[in-house]
Amino acid sequence: MTEQEDLGEDARISDVSEIEPRRLRYSEEVLPLHWSDAVQPGKCVRPLKVYARIKPALGAAAAPEGGAGISAGAAAAGEGPQQLLQTTSTEISQVLRCGGNSMAYSFTRVFEGSDQEEFYGTAIEPLLEELVGLRTGSSVFMAYGASGTGKSYTMQGTAAQPGMIPRTLSRLYQLLEERGKEHQVQLCFYEVYENRVYDLLQSARLGKRQAQHLPIQVLGANCCVPGLLRCHCTAADAGQRLYAAASRIRTQSATHTNSESSRSHAVFTIQLLEVEQGAVTGRSATLSLVDLAGAERAGRTKNVGSKLRESANINTSLSVLGRCLEALRHNQALAARGPGGGGAPRVIPVRESSLTSLFKGVLTGQGNLVLSVHLSQHGDEYDTNRHTLRFGALASRLQMAAAAPAAAPPQPPAGLPPLPPSQQQQQQSTQGRAKRQRVQPAFEEQPPIAEAPEEGVDEEPEPDTRQLKAVAQGEVEARAAAAVEAEAGPDVQGGGVDVNVVEALRAQVQQLQQQLVVVEETARAAAVAEWEELVASGRDELEEARQRAEQLEEQLAAAAKELAAAQREAAALRRELAQERAARPSREEALEERMVEPRAAAGGSQDPVAGQARAPAAGAEQHPEAGRHPPGTEAPAQGDDAPGTSGRRAEEERAPLAALPSSGNQQQPHQPAGGASAGRAGAAGGGSTGRPRGSSKRTGAGAAAGEGAPGRVAHAAEGTSATGTADPPQQGTGRHGHTCKAEATGRRSKRRRATEDCEVDEEAAGKAHTTTKQAHTAGAEELGADGGAGRHAGQGQAELDGTAGDDMATADAGKTPVAGRTRRKRQGVRKP
Numbered sequence: 001m002t003e004q005e006d007l008g009e010d011a012r013i014s015d016v017s018e019i020e021p022r023r024l025r026y027s028e029e030v031l032p033l034h035w036s037d038a039v040q041p042g043k044c045v046r047p048l049k050v051y052a053r054i055k056p057a058l059g060a061a062a063a064p065e066g067g068a069g070i071s072a073g074a075a076a077a078g079e080g081p082q083q084l085l086q087t088t089s090t091e092i093s094q095v096l097r098c099g100g101n102s103m104a105y106s107f108t109r110v111f112e113g114s115d116q117e118e119f120y121g122t123a124i125e126p127l128l129e130e131l132v133g134l135r136t137g138s139s140v141f142m143a144y145g146a147s148g149t150g151k152s153y154t155m156q157g158t159a160a161q162p163g164m165i166p167r168t169l170s171r172l173y174q175l176l177e178e179r180g181k182e183h184q185v186q187l188c189f190y191e192v193y194e195n196r197v198y199d200l201l202q203s204a205r206l207g208k209r210q211a212q213h214l215p216i217q218v219l220g221a222n223c224c225v226p227g228l229l230r231c232h233c234t235a236a237d238a239g240q241r242l243y244a245a246a247s248r249i250r251t252q253s254a255t256h257t258n259s260e261s262s263r264s265h266a267v268f269t270i271q272l273l274e275v276e277q278g279a280v281t282g283r284s285a286t287l288s289l290v291d292l293a294g295a296e297r298a299g300r301t302k303n304v305g306s307k308l309r310e311s312a313n314i315n316t317s318l319s320v321l322g323r324c325l326e327a328l329r330h331n332q333a334l335a336a337r338g339p340g341g342g343g344a345p346r347v348i349p350v351r352e353s354s355l356t357s358l359f360k361g362v363l364t365g366q367g368n369l370v371l372s373v374h375l376s377q378h379g380d381e382y383d384t385n386r387h388t389l390r391f392g393a394l395a396s397r398l399q400m401a402a403a404a405p406a407a408a409p410p411q412p413p414a415g416l417p418p419l420p421p422s423q424q425q426q427q428q429s430t431q432g433r434a435k436r437q438r439v440q441p442a443f444e445e446q447p448p449i450a451e452a453p454e455e456g457v458d459e460e461p462e463p464d465t466r467q468l469k470a471v472a473q474g475e476v477e478a479r480a481a482a483a484v485e486a487e488a489g490p491d492v493q494g495g496g497v498d499v500n501v502v503e504a505l506r507a508q509v510q511q512l513q514q515q516l517v518v519v520e521e522t523a524r525a526a527a528v529a530e531w532e533e534l535v536a537s538g539r540d541e542l543e544e545a546r547q548r549a550e551q552l553e554e555q556l557a558a559a560a561k562e563l564a565a566a567q568r569e570a571a572a573l574r575r576e577l578a579q580e581r582a583a584r585p586s587r588e589e590a591l592e593e594r595m596v597e598p599r600a601a602a603g604g605s606q607d608p609v610a611g612q613a614r615a616p617a618a619g620a621e622q623h624p625e626a627g628r629h630p631p632g633t634e635a636p637a638q639g640d641d642a643p644g645t646s647g648r649r650a651e652e653e654r655a656p657l658a659a660l661p662s663s664g665n666q667q668q669p670h671q672p673a674g675g676a677s678a679g680r681a682g683a684a685g686g687g688s689t690g691r692p693r694g695s696s697k698r699t700g701a702g703a704a705a706g707e708g709a710p711g712r713v714a715h716a717a718e719g720t721s722a723t724g725t726a727d728p729p730q731q732g733t734g735r736h737g738h739t740c741k742a743e744a745t746g747r748r749s750k751r752r753r754a755t756e757d758c759e760v761d762e763e764a765a766g767k768a769h770t771t772t773k774q775a776h777t778a779g780a781e782e783l784g785a786d787g788g789a790g791r792h793a794g795q796g797q798a799e800l801d802g803t804a805g806d807d808m809a810t811a812d813a814g815k816t817p818v819a820g821r822t823r824r825k826r827q828g829v830r831k832p
């Protein structure tokens, strides 16, 4: 921060005589600086004008001006993405040099180059005309942009190219002259540095930077800065000199991006009061020209220490400004949608910074706001330009409601009533004396007053200013006077108030007010910081919850997929099972059909064994209870009851197994011959009978096999042989057995294939096995009981001895291999 502790002759206002000392009295009166116009809703609404001005790239100050196309000199290289601004008269497109999409932004008008006249004529002159014609109560022009983009160049200019403020002053008096009406012009110039208001005119007048900042009083929609000096100015050159001198006091310093970077927002206000017959009528209008400090990126400016703090303050206030415009835009869009448009209006955060507090009126859409956004054609200004372009695009969507100033000036707030005329008069004179005492030394050094004072204005204060005086300073002084009177007692009251005491109290009150402002600001900053922290932590929590929800959703989706796959698999298995079930009867049919031939062959061979084999079956039919005996329990025991005489051995030898079901004849243990004859009868009947009732088909088949079907007998013999237990199979089957064996072997392999093709019902196979075993056991025991040493008996005995083991089942019937296999499977035994 550059503080000019002691201005040299050059820096001081060269001709302070331009400022009437008597007029300074008026300059301390509290008047609203920027206020909202009294407009009816929906009336005088117009879009906010946004002008864009592009500073040429370095070394290209002479680039083509104002025209469309690409500026020369845009090739300055730097870090970051290289950009180029392509323009038309109303549009700017930011193009990346490395390619990519460009975005176009529209503005009221786009300016390029260094010429100030054109910019002034387009952007400022209309505002000045409105001021002079008192057509708009309050107009504000703001220059916005990153540091070093030409805001100060535009507002202040150079000797060769005067900026907007000198041009405005010069043109103002021309217009007033043309109008031919009497006016009073009051000038204010102050800066907002680190969120505090400093009076630049006062500093210029005193010859040093004033250390005390001034409080801002927001009075409803209006804003006042008590203590701010207002200078009457009757000529353009006086105003220009005043401005030039005060500008030098404005805080500036060199940064990485700008050798004369403004570290504060500077506000130059021209207030025009209408005067008729030497008296102010009450109608007034203001035009404020604001040179905002430039937004800075710490990375680019490389600021540290106080400059970094300044930078942070600048960025904060500009950010609040941006948020105000955003909120205003939101509210206006909401209002345009009408009732029921959805959403709630936002609070416009004007109170969050001094800058926005000062311009509360226009930032809430009341009054006339015009913006210029400043850009740079330098290649490496991509980010800063983009930010500025977006700000401009947002602002250009706003509507402003401006109206002519009302006949009566803005009224002081209800809490601060005007003082009674007598007391006010007294205080004014007291105040005037005190002020003259205070400021006199500064003016004593200056040349004599060049211009004659405006007598009417000087001697007789205007009624409107008397009213407005009570807004702040009057109030303070009244309270101070009251306090003094109370303290001094009746003598002092009668003799008047001691000026020094009043002054002291007044200073004290002002100090307290300033302290109050500081406290308020600190509290507000703390609240904002806390709120931001809260929002940030809430955002973190929200993010965590969102991530967790995403994880859960993913898990849910995976589980749903697995479930669907499992359901598909289950459905496929169900289908397979159904197909299996559907195919089972036909397979069994096929097996039966295949067995017809061997049976027929067996039947045709006149095998007595076969004939006998059916006899027990028939017996079983006669005694169905036989089939109900569980294998290995009753049947063998019953076999004991079977007759085992040697006379019957020949027959029994031929049908050792066929006799097994005779166990069903336990009620008739002495009728083996009957059973045998029944078996023969069964054989004669085609050998298809004799299945015990209650057995399943397979069980029946197994039993039948055991009972003496020829093939089964052969198979049983073979199976017995395979177990290596008794005699060779041919010995048990004889001649006929050879034939049967050969056929049975072929059929067996076929059968095995057939049975291996399909899964045989375990239960059925088990039953077949047990029934067969039962039959074997019964037969063997029957034979054994006889003491018969026939081959079949020996075989049966061997099986009973357990030598056959599980393979006995395979020796039983055509089904038995499967049954055996199934049993092995069940028992977890591998086939040897």
Ligand SMILES: Nc1ncnc2c1ncn2[C@@H]1O[C@H](COP(=O)(O)OP(=O)(O)OP(=O)(O)O)[C@@H](O)[C@H]1O
Pocket (backbone or CB within 6 Å): 054, 055, 056, 061, 113, 114, 115, 145, 146, 147, 148, 149, 150, 151, 152, 153, 154, 258, 260, 261, 262, 263, 292, 293, 294, 295, 374
């Ligand atoms: N349109 C222009 N034509 C020629 N020179 C320009 C133009 N705009 C700016 N400049 C030059 O660029 C330099 C920086 O401009 P200026 O100080 O006005 O930037 P700024 O935006 O006010 O920066 P800051 O915000 O840091 O104060 C100055 O030397 C100025 O003369």
